[in-house]
Amino acid sequence: MKFTKAAVSGALALAVAIFAGQGACRKKTFDYDARSTIVLGQYASLTGGTADFGKSSNDGLQLALEQINASGGLLGKQVSVTTEDDQSNSDNAVAAVSKLINRDKVSAVIGEVASTRSLSGGGICQSSRIPMLSPASTNPQVTKTGDYIFRICFTDDFQGKICARFAKDQGWKRVAMLTDTANAYSKGLATAFKENFPVDMIVADENFKAEDKNFEAQLNKIKATNPDAIYLPAYYTEVGLIVTQARRAGMTMPFFGGDGWDSPQTQSNPDTVGCFYSDHYSANDPSEATQKFVKAFAKKYGHQPDAMAVLGYDAMGVMAQAIKDAGSADPKAIRDALAKIKNYDGASGQITIDENRNATKSIVILNVTGKPVPDLAKRYDPGE
Amino acid sequence: MGQFAQQLIVGLSVGATYALIALGYTMVYGVLRLINFAHGDVYMVGAVVGFYLARFAVGAGWGVAASLLLIFGGAIVVCVVLGFLIEFLAYRPLRNRPRIVVLITAIGVSLLLENTAQLQWVFGAQPQKYPTAIQLALNARIGSAASGIVVTRLDVLSLGLSLALMGALSWIVLRTRTGLALRAVSYRFDTAMLMGINTNRIISFTFMFGSGLAAVAGCMDGIRYNADPLMGIQYGLKAFIAAVLGGIGSIPGALLGALLIGITETMVKAYVSSSWADAVAFLVLVLILLIKPSGLFGRHEPEKV
Numbered sequence: 001m002k003f004t005k006a007a008v009s010g011a012l013a014l015a016v017a018i019f020a021g022q023g024a025c026r027k028k029t030f031d032y033d034a035r036s037t038i039v040l041g042q043y044a045s046l047t048g049g050t051a052d053f054g055k056s057s058n059d060g061l062q063l064a065l066e067q068i069n070a071s072g073g074l075l076g077k078q079v080s081v082t083t084e085d086d087q088s089n090s091d092n093a094v095a096a097v098s099k100l101i102n103r104d105k106v107s108a109v110i111g112e113v114a115s116t117r118s119l120s121g122g123g124i125c126q127s128s129r130i131p132m133l134s135p136a137s138t139n140p141q142v143t144k145t146g147d148y149i150f151r152i153c154f155t156d157d158f159q160g161k162i163c164a165r166f167a168k169d170q171g172w173k174r175v176a177m178l179t180d181t182a183n184a185y186s187k188g189l190a191t192a193f194k195e196n197f198p199v200d201m202i203v204a205d206e207n208f209k210a211e212d213k214n215f216e217a218q219l220n221k222i223k224a225t226n227p228d229a230i231y232l233p234a235y236y237t238e239v240g241l242i243v244t245q246a247r248r249a250g251m252t253m254p255f256f257g258g259d260g261w262d263s264p265q266t267q268s269n270p271d272t273v274g275c276f277y278s279d280h281y282s283a284n285d286p287s288e289a290t291q292k293f294v295k296a297f298a299k300k301y302g303h304q305p306d307a308m309a310v311l312g313y314d315a316m317g318v319m320a321q322a323i324k325d326a327g328s329a330d331p332k333a334i335r336d337a338l339a340k341i342k343n344y345d346g347a348s349g350q351i352t353i354d355e356n357r358n359a360t361k362s363i364v365i366l367n368v369t370g371k372p373v374p375d376l377a378k379r380y381d382p383g384e
Numbered sequence: 385m386g387q388f389a390q391q392l393i394v395g396l397s398v399g400a401t402y403a404l405i406a407l408g409y410t411m412v413y414g415v416l417r418l419i420n421f422a423h424g425d426v427y428m429v430g431a432v433v434g435f436y437l438a439r440f441a442v443g444a445g446w447g448v449a450a451s452l453l454l455i456f457g458g459a460i461v462v463c464v465v466l467g468f469l470i471e472f473l474a475y476r477p478l479r480n481r482p483r484i485v486v487l488i489t490a491i492g493v494s495l496l497l498e499n500t501a502q503l504q505w506v507f508g509a510q511p512q513k514y515p516t517a518i519q520l521a522l523n524a525r526i527g528s529a530a531s532g533i534v535v536t537r538l539d540v541l542s543l544g545l546s547l548a549l550m551g552a553l554s555w556i557v558l559r560t561r562t563g564l565a566l567r568a569v570s571y572r573f574d575t576a577m578l579m580g581i582n583t584n585r586i587i588s589f590t591f592m593f594g595s596g597l598a599a600v601a602g603c604m605d606g607i608r609y610n611a612d613p614l615m616g617i618q619y620g621l622k623a624f625i626a627a628v629l630g631g632i633g634s635i636p637g638a639l640l641g642a643l644l645i646g647i648t649e650t651m652v653k654a655y656v657s658s659s660w661a662d663a664v665a666f667l668v669l670v671l672i673l674l675i676k677p678s679g680l681f682g683r684h685e686p687e688k689v
Contacts, residue, residue, distance in 0.1 A: 214650075217653035244513075
């Protein structure tokens with residue numbers, strides 16, 4: 001017994017020494033360019049509560065990857081993306097990102113869609129000095145994590161501001177608001193909207209909690225103020241319930257909201273016809289980059305891409321551009337190149353990374369028509 | 385004034401659904417002294433079954449009246465059977481065990497139903513709307529638009545159906561032999577058995593009747609909102625509170641408690657803030673229990689050790 005114990009502890013000590021040595025060694029001299037392929041990582045919610053978001057963005061990313069490798073890869077090498085499923089869970093996101101960085105030694109990380117998980121995973125990327133590019137996290141806090149964290153979508157501040165602008169352009173003089181007070185996304189959009197819309201033209205400011213199903217009390221109150229339109233920054237499940245209940249109460253005015261509306265459920269609900277929401281792109285956008293992407297996506301997957309798919313596609317594209325610009329697969333070099341991305345011609349519009357590592361890009365307002373793809377009502381460019 | 389009347393209609397309509405669920409809690413508690421935590425999920429199963437039947441009926445081109453009959457009838461049958469099975473398989477084998485064992489089993493049954501419903505091939509995690517044809521037919525307004533007050537067919541149906549079912553329940557409890565037996569079991573379980581009452585049959589009946597009421601509430605909310613595998617948690621809790629508020633074990637208490645919760649909630653949302661709706665509803669509960677610990681209609685019963 002004694003002998004085995006000694007042997008075990010000896011082996012353990014040796015193992016620890018080897019791992020420690022490897023760790024130290026990796027920190028100083030791991031050569032990302034010495035590999036025969038360029039290895040990138042992705043963490044996404046492929047299962048769990050927001051699986052639709054993760055699957056969509058992964059579909060877009062895989063399509064971009066396929067195209068890049070088919071045209072010869074990057075820097076003369078093929079590119080591989082290692083994907084970890086975080087099961088729509090923030091703790092799992094931390095574990096997934098750690099695995100990608102420590103086990104797979106990825107040069108850069110792409111992910112996540114949901115802001116809360118981007119915040120969790122971003123902390124690890126920042127402390128390991130590995131650049132992270134989020135395809136779709138719109139919460140302003142995400143890129144404030146540090147100088148290695150980027151995104152290719154607009155922020156909620158911008159989205160709320162443009163919605164206010166759109167309401168003014170529509171000539172709506174009486175706007176009511178209905179906000180989900182238990183949801184950071186909803187509150188963020190509402191705040192940005194209020195900052196950019198005349199106070200005296202907001203006739204009602206009501207709120208709800210997402211677990212609620214009955215919104216008739218708030219809607220009746222709003223109805224009494226007789227608004228021209230109602231700003232509803234919320235996710236699609238609540239949007240469907242609220243708009244249907246409003247129509248039942250005899251309210252016919254349009255609702256408008258943000259990218260949380262983007263779902264087949266919104267398009268198929270007859271009550272939302274005539275409503276508007278801001279989004280990342282329109283499948284009806286006539287631009288060449290968009291149409292090329294829409295066709296390729298429909299050919300590979302057999303259905304129209306949604307906003308998450310186009311953002312996954314563009315995230316991979318921007319990452320590839322940065323690696324090309326850097327001329328290296330070294331994380332630091334990629335980070336510096338990402339910070340300098342300018343006028344990248346993406347499927348979701350031109351992307352320029354600003355000094356806060358956010359994308360300045362155009363935003364579209366979509367009009368729900370009852371068809372599977374909503375109409376493009378208006379486009380706003382970043383300068384506006 | 386118009387605004388207040390409108391909000392009152394909303395409150396009554398919401399409260400009526402709570403009442404249907406609350407009755408199930410209160411009846412089971414009355415005979416078994418068990419809080420059946422799976423009851424909220426029986427309500428959910430009602431909504432899910434109704435959803436599939438509605439899809440079938442609309443797909444087959446049935447009229448609205450026939451569709452509704454199928455939705456409610458089918459959901460009631462399924463839930464009645466489910467209620468019987470839950471009692472027979474999960475609670476009956478534990479009849480003589482400490483109450484806490486049965487309580488934990490009830491939570492287990494609740495989780496089983498919730499997670500089974502979330503399986504993709506059963507229903508899936510996403511809430512789903514009933515077919516538009518059904519919803520539109522029930523959204524039709526009743527009465528003149530001049531007053532500005534909107535009353536839909538759905539409001540009338542839910543209130544009418546709730547009241548009719550509660551009337552039927554009162555009649556059964558007060559006027560039939562089964563009702564007499566039920567009251568006897570509720571009064572003294574052991575003595576009732578000695579008097580030759582088949583207590584198992586009465587308990588099964590209680591579960592089946594309560595589940596049938598929950599099925600009606602489930603279909604109603606399914607049409608009004610959507611079918612959602614987790615809808616039983618929130619509404620089950622509210623209905624349970626309503627039952628406690630009215631005095632758990634008391635049938636008129638459950639009705640009154642439910643209407644009180646529904647109206648309070650709606651009025652707070654309308655005139656204070658929706659963030660306060662739950663807080664005030666619970667505050668009412670706390671106040672009433674402070675003044676009358678057994679609830680509005682509850683009878684005081686010293687804990688038997």
